[in-house]
Amino acid sequence: MTDGMTDGMDQPAGPSPVPEPSGVDLARVALRAAKEQARARGAAAQQKKQARRGGLRSGARADGRDPLPLGAAINRLITERGWEAPAAVGGVMGRWPQMVGPEVAQHCEPQRYDEDARVLTVRCDSTAWATQLRLLAPQLVARLNADLGHGTVKMIKVLGPGGPARRYGALRSPGSTGPGDTYG
Numbered sequence: 001m002t003d004g005m006t007d008g009m010d011q012p013a014g015p016s017p018v019p020e021p022s023g024v025d026l027a028r029v030a031l032r033a034a035k036e037q038a039r040a041r042g043a044a045a046q047q048k049k050q051a052r053r054g055g056l057r058s059g060a061r062a063d064g065r066d067p068l069p070l071g072a073a074i075n076r077l078i079t080e081r082g083w084e085a086p087a088a089v090g091g092v093m094g095r096w097p098q099m100v101g102p103e104v105a106q107h108c109e110p111q112r113y114d115e116d117a118r119v120l121t122v123r124c125d126s127t128a129w130a131t132q133l134r135l136l137a138p139q140l141v142a143r144l145n146a147d148l149g150h151g152t153v154k155m156i157k158v159l160g161p162g163g164p165a166r167r168y169g170a171l172r173s174p175g176s177t178g179p180g181d182t183y184g
Helices: 024-053 070-081 084-094 096-100 102-107 127-148 178-182
Strands: 108-114 119-124 155-159
Touching: 070 084, 084 096, 084 108, 084 127, 096 102, 096 108, 096 127, 102 108, 102 127, 108 127, 119 127, 127 155
Parallel strands: 119 155
Antiparallel strands: 108 119
16 A cells, blocks of 8 residues: 555554655755855854954955845845745745736635645635646646746645535534535
């Protein structure tokens, strides 16, 4: 079975193996490590230089203590932390009506993005719109990847409407989930 359960044999159900980073992810990790090493070497050299000069001094030339514009500081933080893909997908969620059109955006809205699985989850307000969005999913994935970079979104998971709150009472059939059986 594929869900991690045993199929009658005496094999324990273990955690699924974590995929090794490859391609762009591996390059991103290597770049981040190289930047951290270079920053550490630069900080050590700067401390030596300051110790020789007799402490911290301000000068006419730019150094690491100079203020940055807000946009540059945020871009630097996003790059250092490796938040490029989540930030880009967050931007798409803000531009959702322009990406899919006003009619689709009125009935379907993005809920979350799973960076590890590269899955965008979208909730629709009716099962008819959920079906329509499932049919449009390949074109939408291609459009998102063209905007965000190849492979950023691998799949769109479409959810139907949530349905009304479940009420439990005396006249409830055992094993049923109530009125939620017909939703989603």
